[in-house]
Amino acid sequence: MPLLPEPLQRLITAFERLPGIGPKTASRLAFFLLKAPNTVSSELAEALKGLQLATGVCQTCFNITLVDRTQCDICADAQRDTGIICVVEDPMDVLAIERAGAFPGRYHVLHGALSPIEGIGPEDLRIHELELRVKGGLIKEVIIATNPSMEGDATALFIKKQLAPYTVRITRLARGLPVGGDLEYTDQTTILRALAGRQEME
Numbered sequence: 001m002p003l004l005p006e007p008l009q010r011l012i013t014a015f016e017r018l019p020g021i022g023p024k025t026a027s028r029l030a031f032f033l034l035k036a037p038n039t040v041s042s043e044l045a046e047a048l049k050g051l052q053l054a055t056g057v058c059q060t061c062f063n064i065t066l067v068d069r070t071q072c073d074i075c076a077d078a079q080r081d082t083g084i085i086c087v088v089e090d091p092m093d094v095l096a097i098e099r100a101g102a103f104p105g106r107y108h109v110l111h112g113a114l115s116p117i118e119g120i121g122p123e124d125l126r127i128h129e130l131e132l133r134v135k136g137g138l139i140k141e142v143i144i145a146t147n148p149s150m151e152g153d154a155t156a157l158f159i160k161k162q163l164a165p166y167t168v169r170i171t172r173l174a175r176g177l178p179v180g181g182d183l184e185y186t187d188q189t190t191i192l193r194a195l196a197g198r199q200e201m202e
């Protein structure tokens with residue numbers, strides 16, 4: 001006999017699949033929703049339903065945007081510098097850099113990093129699309145801001161090789177970032193310092 005009624009157990013199991021949520025937190029959230037006013041759970045349900053239906057990716061930089069838009073707000077912003085691209089692993093990294101508020105250019109979101117162990121190769125990332133943007137000729141600098149991890153470093157090296165035929169400056173964020181630490185968890189001052197101290201890739 002299960003300890004909990006099926007609908008409650010089902011919600012707990014769903015919460016447990018989320019990153020950073022263990023069995024205890026999952027139970028606490030589920031019991032909270034059980035008692036909370038109806039509006040709390042219906043708003044949550046609506047938001048979850050809309051999340052994937054209403055969002056898509058920007059056709060230029062592959063950042064998250066609304067499903068009916070071809071470009072994200074950053075790419076559509078004429079004030080942003082078109083000559084400089086910051087390459088990141090995830091849309092959350094864009095958010096982290098935007099919050100630091102000192103990057104005038106545009107982004108390119110790879111949606112991951114190279115990882116032979118997880119079977120993630122160049123064709124699984126948006127590297128070819130980055131090359132096409134650089135090939136277009138308007139890009140003067142590509143800042144590679146992949147995470148300071150084995151996968152992030154391997155991805156940076158691969159991109160540098162792919163872009164070698166083009167006349168574009170290729171830089172990597174300075175080593176101020178904690179090793180293994182994701183951009184998305186890095187504080188704004190550290191991000192600003194890493195951007196300002198970016199160096200040519202050897």
Ligand SMILES: [Zn+2]
Nearest residue numbers: 058061072075
């Ligand atoms: Zn975009």
